[in-house]
Amino acid sequence: MGRLVSTQWTPDRDITGVPRRHRQPCRYDAFVPDRLVGREVLLPADVAADVSDAERAVQQLNASGLPYRGYEAIARLLLRAEAVASSRIEGLEIGGRRLARADAARELDGSPPDQGAADVLGNIDAMRAAVDDVARRPRLDVDAIRDIHRALLAGTRDASWAGTVRDRQNWIGGSSFNPCAADFVPPPPDEVEALLEDLVEYVDSDVHPPVVQAALAHAQFETIHPFADGNGRTGRALIHVVLTRRGLSPHHVPPVSLVLATRSRDYVAGLESFREDGHTGIAEWIATFAAATTEACARVSGLTDGLAELSRRWREAVGPLRAGSTVAQLLDEILPQTPVTTVAQLVRLTDRSTQAVNEAVDRLHTAGVLLQTTAGRRNRAFEVDGLIDLITGFERSQASPVGDTAVEPPARPVPQRSPNR
The missing domain is CATH 1.10.10.10 (Winged helix-like DNA-binding domain superfamily/Winged helix DNA-binding domain)
Known part of the structure; x- marks a missing residue:
């Protein structure tokens, strides 16, 4: 389950523009998760069956019988859709046409895209780096995760600290000024490097089935939260490092983020269970992740x-x-x-x-x-x-719990249908 580290929050002395009540010292509990290497995972029979269903679905997605002969095209479109969906989970919204033109301009003459486009293009680059480079390295190390993060932030306003593991406490939710009322406080900075070393050693192993390994690696990364920003997108790219590295998805990434974005409450609840509820919570998170993976594969048609x-x-x-x-x-x-x-x-x-x-x-x-x-x-x-309209329609359909916004309304914000050119 991990352990809590109780710490005193002391604000910077020269801080200004902050209400007095937020400038007072206070205590908070940072969560340090158990290591992954050597961790025992006990799955009930129904969850083990969910994992088997998910792995079978990913294998079928990657089989050669897809109904379109442009094999590489499907792979790239799925990768793009997965990256855009991962960005959308973080609140990064951008239309398909604007994104495509920014990408073309960047390659044509190096035109810097606007910040919104740069952030989403960075996530596409990070997904490509994860699948095409990091997943295929003979051995993984912490630098591999830093490389994904560098690809994510290259060309954005945050590029100066891309790949830099945090040396300060961060937190999720609560106040913007201190962690004392946060929803979740990740490990203290002095714990992060060792946890990342453990994480990459685990990802480099094959002790658990690929879907289980991907689920645990993602949840552990989100718990460590090793960067000042970009953790969610980097952590979702790590899913595809595992699935590709283990040989389960050599060609096509299942668009898991599209489903997780639609079922965001289940996603957040699953991560919380992973951190708080021992073997039962881990099994609950793995079941949520496996079901999302199976659904993602089914919707690719x-x-x-x-x-x-x-x-x-x-x-x-x-x-x-x-x-x-x-x-x-x-x-x-x-x-x-x-x-x-x-x-x-x-x-x-x-x-x-x-x-x-x-x-x-x-x-x-x-x-x-x-x-x-x-x-x-x-x-x-x-x-x-027709291609941008096709991609936009696919992304819109995934926002509906049943895969069709005409049948059931979207459960989250969706990309707008392309306007007339």
Whole structure:
């Protein structure tokens, strides 16, 4: 269950602009969790069955029979949706079109995105770093977690302390001025490094089933809260480090954050149970996490079916194609995962000549598959017809407990449907 450390809060002497009652010394209890390495996990039969269901669902999601041949496209769209949902849990809201244009502009000419876009793009970068880099390292260490956090905050106003483990007490809820009335106070700073070392040693092991390991690693990370900010997003990226590293999700990340965002009360209650209720609480949290993972996998069909239909519509609009042509490559491999793009980006992604890509883009533009827009400093860019609307619709559907906002209203704020361009 962990232990409480009772500590005296002493405000800075030169603090100003704070009410007098918040400048008084006070006591608070910081929570230090038990280590994960060597921890015994006792699961009732029903929770063990939930874990088996979740692992089977992730395996099926990653099977080769997905109903769309652009395998990499689904992977990238799921990763993007997972990152955006993780950001939304933290209150970061941004429209799909604005985000896609900011991403294209950043790659095209280095245009700095606005702060809202920078925060969400940072989370997409962090998810990519977690899945494409950190999860595939031979061994994990604390620097691996710092690298995810660095990717998260790069390009934002908080980039100066990206990857820096906190050396001060932080807290959740209560007053902004002191931790004495907080809802939860993480471990004192001098406990954090040892807890992180234990965490990465645990993540580097295979003592528990992958879904159990992902659930425990995430809850432990959120309990440690090792950074001044960005802990929730980093901790949710850690879920995919575990699932990818253990070989359960080699291609497709289950959009767990989409479900956790919708069932936020269950999410918070599960984390609280993990910290407070011993074996019973751990089992309750694992059951909540496993059920969310199973549900996330089940809801992916709306995205894959929609992308297959978009692909059919694009092909029909373009007409007959020569196999292996630049247009065919763009339709099959590149455009399904690139909501807004530029000629320069397409040259890099296809490894074709600028002339070949320009000719392909002209044909796709004429057919209505690419819609001309701008990115960054009014550079010419192209939006892929229907793709942003598909992503937005998928994200909206996940906000409904039944997967359809037309049947049951959303349980949380949802992205707005795309306005006319």
